[in-house]
Amino acid sequence: MREAAVKPDRPGQLRLLVVFDALLREGSVAKAAAGLGLQSPAVSRMLAQLRDMYGDPLFTRTARGLIPTPFAEGLRLRLRALAAETEQLVAASSGEPAAAGPAAGDGWAHRPLISAPPLSVRPSVLLQGQPTPDDFARKLAGIGHNAEPQKRLAKYIATSGSGxxxxxxxxxxxxxxxLGIILAGEADPVQVGALLATMQYRGVTAAEMAGSIKALRRHVGAYDVRDGLADLDWPAYVSPKLKSPPWFLHAARLVAMAGYRVLLHGHYGQGPDAGKLELAAETAGIPVCASLGxxxxxxxxxxxxxxxxxxxSTQIQRLFGLYSLLEMRLPLNAAVPLLNPLGAAASLLGVSMPSRRDLLRDAAVLLGVRDLSILGGNRDFAEFTPFRATxxxxxxxxxPADTRIAARRSVSAAPPPTAYTSREYWQAVWTGAARDDVAEAIVVDTAAAALLTxxxxxxDTFEAARKQAAALWRGRADLPRAGKPVLRA
Structure with missing residues (x-):
């Protein structure tokens, strides 16, 4: 005779969810236990049960208390709505308790002459009719994943920026x-600015960054690393305020001439020099492509x-144009450098802000990226600064593995000849018609960082990579533009 299926313990599971809500609110086992009228060991046991039930750690213990995982954070509002509804259902429905009868004390019971009225206060917390946090949580929890795109996006805006x-x-x-809703053109324009500006003001998390990158890759139809189409992804999102020549393109040329497949992708703003990178690439003989194909x-x-x-993606380019309307960078700007359209095995990025470097690397870990290097000193494009420690x-x-590189011995920078424009001088340094020790050091060390990545x-060391890059620079006139790898074993 077949054994009867074990029925789930629904009352017990409901109790676990109430405890889960308390842990999210309090950030502490002891405080959650006190608020629920339980002992701390009992709450700890129920937390272990919750972890088994969801297959997720749910919380990380830190000096600041319990920090929810992204999975637990995603359940916060739904759990708050459930807990609030449960509390209301089990609360007493009667009004004021019945008045007590005559006291049987020592005979001194007597009504005072003047009873103090209720304390006069201003309603500083909630206006009349304003929804409570519990009402708010229930409303957002009611918007499911099958709701229409604008409704879902409204939920994300409220979740991220409601105070x-x-x-x-x-x-x-x-x-x-x-971000997928925005990239698909299904968002109201007000929603686009509201979500991106709110996230930028609050500060983007690694999970938000990783989710944004996944949406970007899906939107453009990015290839997977397993497709083996590229060796190095090199984003170049250059601020139009930067007027120096793009020396990093010469470094990318060296890496390609060594036999590695390099994809550069980027943007140079919306101003009169918007085509600077396209012109530089054409001057250098680098194909400028209009599609992933x-x-x-x-x-x-x-x-x-x-x-x-x-x-x-023209949609991504249009979103970059929001800078002129808002005069601020948005999370999209930080996410696009990890787009990796052709699924290269490694990426070389440039990020100036220390906090943004950690954020991008943490997001890369969440995405399963295995090989990556981030250079400081430049915003959103990788170009070495050889005359200071890096x-x-x-x-x-x-x-994660950091490599500390000592500063090179400084050399004097000679002003470019007045007969050259900036672009002509940039090309003349490559051809050897002009000599510039500073530019040469930038190109060689940038190529070394790329090779090491x-x-x-x-x-396996930066010094070895620098020597190889210097040899490539000296022999650049004799190297093929592409072909059989020079450095591969």
Missing amino acids: AGRCRPLALEEAEDA EARAALAAGAIAYLPIGGA TLFRLVGGE MPACPL
């Missing part, structure tokens, strides 16, 4: 859905290509 006590960061899946063909034929972001913030085989490259 103290009512908001939380978006989970990875929520951030992916939110063209970039893939260019890498197969010549080992290097430049893909303007508009070639990958740290390469890396992922090597998926594990790629798992396909056999070099």
